Amino acid sequence: MNDVAVVGVGLGRFGNRSDVSFREIAFEAASKAFDDAGISPKDIDFTISSIAFPEALTSQSSPAATVVDYLGLVSKGSMRVEAACASGSAAIRAGYSAIKAGLVNTVLILGVEKMNEVSPIEAIECLARASDVQLEYEPYGITFAGFYAMMARMHMSKYGTTEEDLAKVAVKNHKYGAMNEFAHLRKTISIDDVLKSRVVASPLKLYDCSPITDGAACVILSDADNARKITDTPIWLTGLGAAAEEAYFAAKSDLASVNGARQAADLAYKMAKVKPSDIDVAEVHDCFTIAELMAYEDLRFCEKGQGPSMIRDGQTEIGGKLPVNLDGGLKAKGHPIGATGVAMTVEITRQLRGECKNRQAPKAEIGLTHNVGNTGQYCFVHIYSR
């Protein structure tokens, strides 16, 4: 059985990284992953870059080649994968597939995005153009804060969710982000800070939104035989699910849920032969605070409508039933689009290895990543095991 494991991980520090170029921040992440694995570029068979919007955010088209070259991976085949905000998880899935298919033994997955190469307005427009430009962005000018605000309103209307519930997600994720040296926003905040912050798209306020972040993340995957040679602590990728839902927002069956994520989760649980209650630690896609509450429900950690009670009861903090986003999540660690899904895998790997010190989930044997592109058009759920 040609199983696949994570054998090395690394991050380039998240933040406003005007101090480094695109290829340099990629190098930060990849060189750490090589050090972590104790291998070198010659050991890599194929590289998959997760970079979502190079032409809009940088002056470089098809950036994978120049980045791969800069990392010393000359002569190794490569490609780029994009699935909007879930690009990184799509790349991990593609890497798993290439190894499991027997085409290659060891794959480097590199997620990079420099969102601050353009102005915040340009970055937000680029993202907004990932909605349907013909039916949504160009006629209405809607951005993703707008879409998620409508989802939040529906959740509030159906289930009695409050703005305080949303704020609690931000407070939790900032708490852990403050402990994470790679996070963009390293400060704790209060519920009041969130509630008093500037309205972006009501009911979402500034502190309900993930920031515009530069960052890079690298994961090295290898087949079972090589993985056991490379590391004493391989982290096995045991379940993968991918699904989607309608691209046109008005066609969605339930605005208070991401149905594609529910389907992807069910596929991943089935493949890994585990239940939601078996998950010890999770990284979920909290691009906006409402998204984390919906994720609890879509991943079947609780029933629909029960997400708010999980955050109210502290169930998703360390000490609770299932700690979530202990690296600060997209909310506080930051959301450099192409790097996000890869960084989720970096964090789960470290949690399952027990390397996370003061923000370590106790007894973490099985971990999960949940990564959503757009409002559910690219949903990927992965399950990892020690």
Place this chain on the structure above:
Amino acid sequence: MNDVAVVGVGLGRFGNRSDVSFREIAFEAASKAFDDAGISPKDIDFTISSIAFPEALTSQSSPAATVVDYLGLVSKGSMRVEAACASGSAAIRAGYSAIKAGLVNTVLILGVEKMNEVSPIEAIECLARASDVQLEYEPYGITFAGFYAMMARMHMSKYGTTEEDLAKVAVKNHKYGAMNEFAHLRKTISIDDVLKSRVVASPLKLYDCSPITDGAACVILSDADNARKITDTPIWLTGLGAAAEEAYFAAKSDLASVNGARQAADLAYKMAKVKPSDIDVAEVHDCFTIAELMAYEDLRFCEKGQGPSMIRDGQTEIGGKLPVNLDGGLKAKGHPIGATGVAMTVEITRQLRGECKNRQAPKAEIGLTHNVGNTGQYCFVHIYSR
């Protein structure tokens, strides 16, 4: 053994397609592939879109979601793959991997590019920015015609290749393009037409260059069990090779060869357990006429420097040793970047099924596709068998 086969193929007509939108030309190709396979969107498990430059060439970021939706593939997981001009072959490889890995049974691969949504100058700039913008495009303003002109000059200097040799490639590919109802440039031309055409980057003239084309191509892949249920003529994907060479042009070891393509070919031959002389029909990456001559050599159809003698002797026409680009190639069929590699697989599938009428390669049992991104940073060679 979970083998993978092509079970359905379709093209959206190549040309200047201002008559259709991006999603409509995608639909043209996909609906034909569904008809060809005799299956419907519900039979697809995952979709891989090959679209190279959406943000630069269209107003839509992350276009896969809207296209997948328009094709009736709602709820199916999807991702986009990009490897510059070899995006389509990278997508085929990713589809093969997902099936062979056991994640899915049937994958739809959709290649689309509308190059004429912007002006020719803007399209050429977008492509040129796939070179290293920091070391190449921005300091020197070089375009790919310039890079390939230097490669042609080196080939002429090393091996005595002439402008007439280059012209013969264009004449051959136009001959077959004229017979292909899906081709962009459907006219035969003479050697004199090529030699007298406007200089683009000496020694390359207008008719040495592939045109700026809109187009779409679709391939449906399935695992062995399903493939045999779907079709009586599965075309098996038996060999896949991927490699690369230096991104920085000045660092290349041999400007008269694409070393990455040589490596990719060797990997594909080894996996398929065939020799270059076993290939009955090939689709090669003739973005410029010199590229086709180098492809003959890099694929080991002949020794280095012998490419010109293959075209002089008519060895790559019907009736010759190994017919190449019988659909007109990039040169006459056109080169809608994301669609190109997928369209190569469409053509080889039809050739191996014996469906190509007056441009059919005789006794075609084993076929090959050769797809090169940039000047060799993304090289993919696939081998197909009846």
